[in-house]
Amino acid sequence: MDLLKYREMVENTSFCEPTAGLFKDHIQANLVILPFKYAYDFLLFCQRNPKPCPLLEVLDRGDYKLRALIKDADIRSCLPLYRVYEKGLLKAELKDISNLWQDDFVSFLLGCSFSFEGDFMKHELELRHIEEAHNVPMYISDIDCEEAGIFKGKMVVSMRPILKEKLRLAYELSAKYLFMHGAPIHIGDPDKIGIKDINSPDFGEKSSIKEGEVPVFWACGVTPQYIAQLLKIDMISHAPGYMLISDLKNEDLGILRGEKCFLR
């Protein structure tokens, strides 16, 4: 499937699967849509918590057209699946949120660890959730985020089992992806970061951990969804694992960082 075909199928709601493993070199992103009254606190929360919430793009108040990640795409219909939280409760999973749009909505796009999975595959690092064809497992850890205004809570993390002898490779590859959560937040002992049962993820599905493998945890862009539930606020987000796929490739990230100016 080519990217244009993919965009068409997402747009007409005929594609609805987790996006891990798709378009391997492309940047993937988490989505958070908030009423403007929460936007300053959330922007500050992202500034203070770059591991779970690395900002890639923020749209103007009320604007639903992306500028950088997918030129002129409509943020209300370019993801395969959305979640709608009302006062912190998950009210619906929808393939299109155009009907719910409000003039004061602000859309935030955050980096996603799926972005470096293509690089993992190139280096023959197995990705269990892709092998087993399920969504990546995500857990609510006991690591405190830095507070910003109303926003506070624990960090959500994603988990990938990695062979002991490949830990260094996994660490070093992901560390390069600073705006896609970067290096792992923890390696080895789920209990050390407050995860009681590795077989019961809070989001996504369980990955089996084979002999010789160690669970490795990365900060996760589902953190804001967990915090919206805690704070009992309204939020629209991507459904965990169903990410925005950018036109930009990882190697284009300099464009988002303003490095294009160097061409001047």
Added chain:
Amino acid sequence: MDLLKYREMVENTSFCEPTAGLFKDHIQANLVILPFKYAYDFLLFCQRNPKPCPLLEVLDRGDYKLRALIKDADIRSCLPLYRVYEKGLLKAELKDISNLWQDDFVSFLLGCSFSFEGDFMKHELELRHIEEAHNVPMYISDIDCEEAGIFKGKMVVSMRPILKEKLRLAYELSAKYLFMHGAPIHIGDPDKIGIKDINSPDFGEKSSIKEGEVPVFWACGVTPQYIAQLLKIDMISHAPGYMLISDLKNEDLGILRGEKCFLR
């Protein structure tokens, strides 16, 4: 002079010089203080313009105690010299702004290219403004910043003359300092970025350019001051070249980026 003595002298206003070349391994930072009504637009401006405005720390509304860059330091008196802009006009240069503090002020600390100068010196790259003992020259370029709310305008850049055979080294060293403006924005021709007279900087003082040297330009954290003048708004900032010197060293930047979590 040790750092404690330096802090004491700055605090009691007996030190007042540009900070280039001081405490070489330490992070230095630009300061922008704005009334809360401009804070959202400015935070978004920084997100969209990470080259001139790489955010290191943002204080809560009304708060004047730093948390990360210098633990518990008072932002109103820990820089050697401040500038006070009223409706865009430079009204005063002060060594202490405690008397001007308002409950709705928000303080933003942005990375500074002085942070990588220590690394330049270690690699025997000459720094003309330090040799000639004057403030680094800064220019208003014709490079447009990305707009955010009321904030828009051209980018201010700093200039260092570099020997032709050392351009690659200067590029590669600075590129590592992603949160201190990173790689140069332009190398070689001032006219290409709208600078008509290299001998008449808009801020700081002229550096002589010797035979075999090329002017190299980096994005500069004085950009917000230039924009405050354009927009005719109130702002308090550092005086160009008189930066905040952090307790943190460049190698500690991971602490600001949340990488400390890895210790968990």
